[in-house]
Amino acid sequence: MTQPVTQPVGVENLPVRRGLLRPVLRNPLAIGALAVLSVIVLASLLAPLIAPHSPTSLRLDQINAGPGDGYLLGGDGAGRDIFSRLLYAGRNTLLGAAIALSVALALGVLSGLLSGYYGGFLDGIFGWGANLLMALPTMIVLLALFQALGSSIYLSMVAFGVMLSPGFYRLVRGQVMAVKHELYVDAARVSGLSDPRIIGRHILLVVRAPVVIQASVVAGIAIVVQSGLEFLGLGDPATPTWGGMLQDAFTNIYTSPIAIWWPGMTIALTVASLVLLGNAIRDVIQRTTSSSTRLPKPQPVVALPPVLDDRESALLRIRNLSVGYPSGAEVVHGVDLDVRRGEVLGLVGESGSGKTQTAFSVLGLLPPGGTLLGSSSIQFDGAELARLPENERRVLRGRRIGYIPQEPMSNLDPCFRVGQQLVEPLRAVAGLSKRAAIAEALSLLERVGIPEPRRTFAAYPHEISGGMAQRVLIAGAVSGKPDLLIADEPTTALDVTVQADVLELLRDLQTEFGMAMLLVTHNFGVVADICDRVAVMQDGRIVETGDVRPLFADPRHPYTKSLLESTLEDSTPRTRLEVNHA
Numbered sequence: 100m101t102q103p104v105t106q107p108v109g110v111e112n113l114p115v116r117r118g119l120l121r122p123v124l125r126n127p128l129a130i131g132a133l134a135v136l137s138v139i140v141l142a143s144l145l146a147p148l149i150a151p152h153s154p155t156s157l158r159l160d161q162i163n164a165g166p167g168d169g170y171l172l173g174g175d176g177a178g179r180d181i182f183s184r185l186l187y188a189g190r191n192t193l194l195g196a197a198i199a200l201s202v203a204l205a206l207g208v209l210s211g212l213l214s215g216y217y218g219g220f221l222d223g224i225f226g227w228g229a230n231l232l233m234a235l236p237t238m239i240v241l242l243a244l245f246q247a248l249g250s251s252i253y254l255s256m257v258a259f260g261v262m263l264s265p266g267f268y269r270l271v272r273g274q275v276m277a278v279k280h281e282l283y284v285d286a287a288r289v290s291g292l293s294d295p296r297i298i299g300r301h302i303l304l305v306v307r308a309p310v311v312i313q314a315s316v317v318a319g320i321a322i323v324v325q326s327g328l329e330f331l332g333l334g335d336p337a338t339p340t341w342g343g344m345l346q347d348a349f350t351n352i353y354t355s356p357i358a359i360w361w362p363g364m365t366i367a368l369t370v371a372s373l374v375l376l377g378n379a380i381r382d383v384i385q386r387t388t389s390s391s392t393r394l395p396k397p398q399p400v401v402a403l404p405p406v407l408d409d410r411e412s413a414l415l416r417i418r419n420l421s422v423g424y425p426s427g428a429e430v431v432h433g434v435d436l437d438v439r440r441g442e443v444l445g446l447v448g449e450s451g452s453g454k455t456q457t458a459f460s461v462l463g464l465l466p467p468g469g470t471l472l473g474s475s476s477i478q479f480d481g482a483e484l485a486r487l488p489e490n491e492r493r494v495l496r497g498r499r500i501g502y503i504p505q506e507p508m509s510n511l512d513p514c515f516r517v518g519q520q521l522v523e524p525l526r527a528v529a530g531l532s533k534r535a536a537i538a539e540a541l542s543l544l545e546r547v548g549i550p551e552p553r554r555t556f557a558a559y560p561h562e563i564s565g566g567m568a569q570r571v572l573i574a575g576a577v578s579g580k581p582d583l584l585i586a587d588e589p590t591t592a593l594d595v596t597v598q599a600d601v602l603e604l605l606r607d608l609q610t611e612f613g614m615a616m617l618l619v620t621h622n623f624g625v626v627a628d629i630c631d632r633v634a635v636m637q638d639g640r641i642v643e644t645g646d647v648r649p650l651f652a653d654p655r656h657p658y659t660k661s662l663l664e665s666t667l668e669d670s671t672p673r674t675r676l677e678v679n680h681a
């Protein structure tokens with residue numbers, strides 16, 4: 100039963116976003132790595148201020164001199180101050196690594212996102228490019244490019260970044276493929292979010308942990324490869340770099356063995372710190388959540404074409420709906436269905452009879468390959484949905500058509516707090532301010548019977564029960580005050596003890612908001628509970644339609660009779676009937 104709300108709901112101090120810095124700074128390994136990296140980066144950036152000597156000034160008495168004898172860390176083979184050169188070299192080496200990393204990230208992550216999310220032609224092109232780059236021997240290509248492009252190590256680092264990008268591409272593409280069919284991504288689509296927003300919000304969040312860890316490793320590799328090239332003598336001899344210093348020290352290793360330690364240790368420390376920091380950040384972001392809460396532009400209300408004659412009676416008018424797949428399978432055959440304003444229509448039938456395919460056709464969310472065949476027509480408030488451009492259809496979803504899925508847990512993104520998942524569509528679709536959206540989300544949670552809205556708002560999906568999760572999704576579905584609510588087996592995944600409560604809530608909301616509802620179910624008990632009319636579906640066809648009471652009292656079609664009997668007898672197993680489209 101719904102528990103009364105005992106305290107007023109406020110919007111203050113709700114953790115809509117949580118920073119990463121604080122948790123990272125609690126990790127001792129991260130603190131150590133960050134400290135070392137900060138010292139190296141800062142010292143390199145401030146080289147002109149803190150270096151005691153010019154990196155190019157020579158002193159003959161300091162050639163291969165030991166530490167402390169004039170120069171802090173000694174002199175190199177040309178009599179230059181090793182300490183000052185280390186500082187100046189850091190700027191050049193770190194810049195080279197940053198260039199390679201930025202190029203690899205920009206190319207790899209972007210192409211991986213597009214390829215994984217959209218698939219098809221884009222996937223083919225990007226996949227081909229990645230395979231080609233990976234087939235090339237990196238060092239040989241870099242050496243050849245060095246010859247062609249001249250002595251600028253930065254140009255080589257741009258090329259190295261391109262060569263590294265397939266690593267990010269494959270990583271990101273794989274992650275996107277794994278999550279793009281998650282129900283919470285479908286739920287985000289249904290709530291009216293655009294593709295860029297879904298990618299930026301739900302998909303990017305999933306890929307960022309592996310990208311961060313890979314980025315730290317790649318930055319280390321870039322430093323090592325760059326230093327290796329310079330150690331081989333490639334690079335501008337006039338520009339101090341850690342690799343160039345390594346080469347100079349190696350040449351004089353028998354005269355001044357200690358000189359090789361300074362650039363060697365600096366490179367090793369930098370690379371190790373990068374990798375350790377990446378690991379620590381990855382651990383933290385897997386446990387935390389943060390969000391970009393840039394205020395989206397309110398989307399325009401869809402201007403629907405003139406209404407039809409029967410507008411008063413039918414809000415949703417499906418005619419001759421057929422759904423097919425590339426394999427040749429036709430899973431829905433010529434369905435006709437009307438959902439009138441303010442009524443609850445139950446779409447009932449056995450598993451596999453085509454109920455979900457019908458509902459998803461209305462939502463425009465058929466699985467990949469699913470298409471409407473022939474003269475299929477779906478009119479919503481007079482507008483032909485099948486011909487509506489995707490952007491207009493997206494606005495329609497979430498605003499005028501709400502959707503409640505079957506499995507509440509899978510439809511909530513595990514990375515985000517419950518409140519954020521309600522606030523986001525309210526801001527994106529309804530254009531509310533952050534504060535107004537939070538207040539509205541809390542009031543919705545209260546309305547759907549969540550006992551402690553503020554606590555649930557701040558909870559992650561795994562911290563709430565299935566029944567609560569379904570209430571949260573119901574709150575999200577009605578947040579746009581839709582004209583039509585499509586509920587696909589909304590109680591199937593729930594404990595029997597909460598099923599009745601959820602049905603009661605749906606009926607209450609439906610009456611309160613005056614919504615029409617298309618309720619997909621295989622259970623005549625649910626139909627009896629809250630539906631006004633019912634359409635019975637078998638093997639992709641509607642075999643019988645009517646008002647609930649007369650149809651229950653006098654079912655005409657043998658399939659309807661069988662379904663009813665099995666519901667009433669409950670324990671008697673159903674025998675599958677031959678299709679009879681009478």
Ligand SMILES: Nc1ncnc2c1ncn2[C@@H]1O[C@H](COP(=O)(O)OP(=O)(O)OP(=O)(O)O)[C@@H](O)[C@H]1O
Pocket residue numbers: 424428430448449450451452453454455456457466467469621
């Ligand atoms: N992606 C797909 N490709 C090909 N056929 C599919 C696809 N998705 C569903 N189908 C087929 O469409 C038919 C109808 O499926 P649908 O999910 O609409 O049934 P349903 O009545 O909603 O059943 P359930 O209650 O089990 O969800 C089934 O035979 C199913 O195998």
